[in-house]
Amino acid sequence: MGAARHRAVHQVLERGRIFSDPLALRILGADAETAVRDAERDPSRRPLRLFIAVRSRFAEDALAAAVARGVRQLVVLGAGLDTCAYRTSLGERLRIFEVDQPATQAWKRRLLADAEIPMPPALTFVPVDFERETLAGALAGAGFDAAQPTFFTWLGVVPYLTEQAVLSTLGFIAGLSGGTHVVFDYANPPAESDPHAAGREALAARVAAAGEAFRSDFETDALHARLAALGFREIEDLGPAAILERYFAGKGGRPPERGGHIVRAATI
Ligand SMILES: C[S@@+](CC[C@H](N)C(=O)[O-])C[C@H]1O[C@@H](n2cnc3c(N)ncnc32)[C@H](O)[C@@H]1O
Secondary structure, rough: OOHHHHHHHHHHHOOOOOOOOOOOOOOOHHHHHHHHHHHOOHHHHHHHHHHHHHHHHHHHHHHHHHHOOOEEEEEOOOOOOOOOOHHHOHHOEEEEEEEEHHHHHHHHHHHHHHHOOOOOOOEEEEEEEOOOOHHHHHHOOOOOOOOOOEEEEEEEEEEOOHHHHHHHHHHHHHHOOOOEEEEEEEEOOOOOOOOOOHHHHHHHHHHHOOOOOEEEEEEEHHHHHHHHHHHEEEEEEEHHHHHHHHOOOOOOOOOOOOEEEEEEEEOO
């Protein structure tokens, strides 16, 4: 809900300049207005909102490029209220699997029905509780074809998992025989003298209070070495400076050296 509210507010306060999502407000129903009012009252939410807009934009641009290169399956891991499946023009060329906890999916289906957003024929819901079953087992049962080239998006999930769980999922993705791309976001461990420490700590406290504490962060070089060892041959990683340069034309002062990253890694 938190990420979906940020995407909805971005459509209004920044007019979807980074990431245009015509369903972002609709899926929230009446809550969208409250989200916009809350955001207007609290400008400190803007950096996280823009990061969330950037990660979706980066993921969907990379998806379009991958489909042009032959990808035919999309797996939205930890989909939450992501709306890509319901508005993509790539649906005719893609089979789409949304993977999430059963309770979250049931809630999303109610919101979609309330907003009269139809289920695309290409979409399959894959209910999974990662505490009880594996991604491999759940995907196999849903008709996923491991021999087809596949694109995974995994947005806003990695920080909530242990390092072991993150690397094991990335290992599974890297091992799929048809070849894969994966886009995910992660954070660097905070620097000792981090000028943004107070904001980060407040966010960490909020998510922990909501029952979903942050559990992992990664040093960029070490993560790249792990990705390469797992079999990812192409790694594109945008840190704070690259994000500022690419999406904000370098405006906005000196970016922090460490912080939120968005990555695309591919075995093909
Ligand atoms: C912060 S949300 C991000 C949602 C979405 N990707 C987005 O960017 O809006 C994290 C997602 O991970 C899912 N998740 C967390 N723990 C899980 C588990 N044990 N099994 C399956 N999914 C889980 C949650 O249901 C939620 O949809």
